[in-house]
C-alpha cells in the first residue's frame with residue numbers, strides 16, 4: 341500500500357489557543373481512515389490545518405500529500421492537487437441552485453464532458469438532489485444539504501476526500517445511507533479521511549481509526565480492532581464492561597456517544 | 599398629460615446614470631460589504647483619462663473608449679489590491695473612512711491635473727440633438743445612455759447567471775471560505791469585482807461627460823445612485839436598477855408638480871422614509887438561513 345497523506349507532528353494554534361499538540365497520521369491510498377474524539381478534541385482543526393484554512397498554520401510539523409509538502413500552501417492550490425473537503429456544517433452556497441453548487445465543485449476542471457458525467461454520477465448517488473436541481477441550496481433540508489456538500493466535493497474528482505462529521509444532525513436511516521455512499525465512493529478509488537462523532541458507525545465503516553484527545557492522538561489501529569477494544573467500547577461506544585458495572589466511579593466517567 | 603409623459607421620460611433619462619452608479623456600488627457591496635464612496639470619483643478619473651486621450655493624444659473614439667475601460671478595470675483592481683486588501687480586519691466605519699479617503703484622493707488628483715474649470719468633452723453626439731416621442735422630447739444623448747445602460751444591465755445579468763466566473767463571484771459573495779475550498783482564488787475575484795464595478799461606473803462617467811465635465815460632475819449621480827441602491831436593498835442588482843428609475847421618475851414628477859427647488863432633495867427624503875419603514879430596501883430578497 342502506498343501512503344497518500346502523511347501528517348507529521350503538526351502543532352496548530354488559534355492565536356494563543358494551542359489546539360493541536362503534535363499529531364501524526366498517515367492515510368493509505370484506497371482506504372477509509374477515521375478520526376474520532378470528543379467535542380473540542382481538535383478533529384476539525386486537523387482537517388482545517390490540512391486544507392490550509394488556518395492562516396500561518398501548522399506552526400510546527402509537516403504535511404505531505406503524494407510525496408509533496410503542502411503545509412503552508414494556499415487552500416486554492418491544495419484543492420488543485422486533488423484534495424476535497426466537506427466542512428463541518430455543510431457550507432453550501434445558499435443562494436445558488438443545487439446545479440450551480442455542483443458546478444462550483446468542478447470549478448478547477450476544464451474537461452466539460454467529464455464534469456457532465458460526474459454530475460450524473462453524483463445525482464445517481466443522491467437522487468433527491470436531482471429532484472431539487474433548480475432549487476436554491478439554502479432551501480434544502482439539513483440532510484439534503486449534507487448530500488449536496490458531499491456531491492459538490494466529489495465534483496472535483498478528488499484523490500482524497502475529507503469529510504467533517506457527515507452524519508451530524510441526520511436521522512439514523514439517513515446516517516446509514518450516507519455511510520453506504522461513503523463506502524461506494526471508496527470503491528471508486530477515492531481515499532477517504534473521515535472525522536466523526538458517531539464512533540460506532542465510523543468504525544464499522546472504515547479501515548483504520550485514530551482517537552484524538554486534547555489535540556493528541558491517544559490510540560490508533562485497525563477499525564475492527566478498535567471496535568473490540570475495551571476502552572474504546574467504554575468511552576466511545578457507550579458500552580458497559582463487566583468491571584465498570586461494579587464500580588460506579590467509572591459510571592460517572594462514561595461518555596455518552598451516539 | 600404631455601407634461602406628465604415628458605417628466606416620466608426625463609426621469610427615465612436621468613435614471614440610467616443613477617442605475618449604472620447603483621449597479622457599480624451594489625456589485626462591490628455584495629462581495630465585500632464595503633459601501634464604496636469612491637465610486638463616483640473612480641468614474642471621474644476614468645472619464646478624465648478618456649478626455650486626456652481624446653484631446654491631448656489624438657486618440658480615436660473607439661481607441662479612447664477601449665482604453666477607458668481598461669483604465670477603469672485597472673484602477674478598480676489596483677485600489678482593491680493596494681488599499682482595501684491591506685486593511686486588517688476592518689470594521690464598517692473603517693471601511694467607510696477608507697473609501698471616503700480614496701474619493702478625496704482621486705478628486706484632488708483630478709482637480710490638480712486638469713483644473714477645476716468646466717471642460718468640453720468631445721463626443722460624436724451633441725447633447726442638443728433630440729428626438730420627439732409623441733410630442734415629448736428625448737435628447738439623443740439620453741436615448742443612447744438608456745440603450746447603453748440597458749445593454750450593460752443585460753450583460754451583467756447574463757454574466758452573473760451563466761458564466762463560470764460570474765458564478766464564482768456570487769459564490770465568493772455568499773461564502774468566501776467555501777469558495778476557497780472549491781479552488782476559487784477569492785482574492786483575485788475580489789480584485790476583479792472592483793475592476794468590473796469600476797467599468798460599470800466608468801460607463802456612467804462617459805455618458806455624463808458630454809453634458810458636464812468638471813471635477814464634481816459625478817457627485818449627483820453617485821449620491822443618487824447610492825440612494826437607488828439603498829432603495830433597492832443594496833444587494834440586489836435588479837433592485838438597484840428599479841430603484842434608480844423609480845427615483846429618477848419621482849424626482850422629475852416632484853420637480854414638475856411640486857417644487858423645482860427641492861427636486862434634488864426628494865431622493866434623500868425617500869431614503870429617510872424607506873430606511874424608517876423598510877430598512878432592508880424595497881426589493882431585497884429575504885432569505886432565512888437554516889441552521
Ligand SMILES: Nc1ncnc2c1ncn2[C@@H]1O[C@H](COP(=O)(O)OP(=O)(O)OP(=O)(O)O)[C@@H](O)[C@H]1O
Nearest residue numbers: 354357359377378379380381382383384385386537
Ligand atoms: N476559530 C477558533 N478560534 C479559537 N479557538 C478555536 C477556533 N476553532 C476551534 N477552536 C478551539 O480549538 C479546539 C479544537 O476545536 P475543533 O473545532 O477542532 O474541535 P472538534 O474536535 O472538531 O470538536 P467538535 O466535535 O465539537 O466539532 C477547541 O478547544 C476550540 O475551542
Ligand SMILES: [Mg+2]
Nearest residue numbers: 383384385428
Ligand atoms: Mg468539529
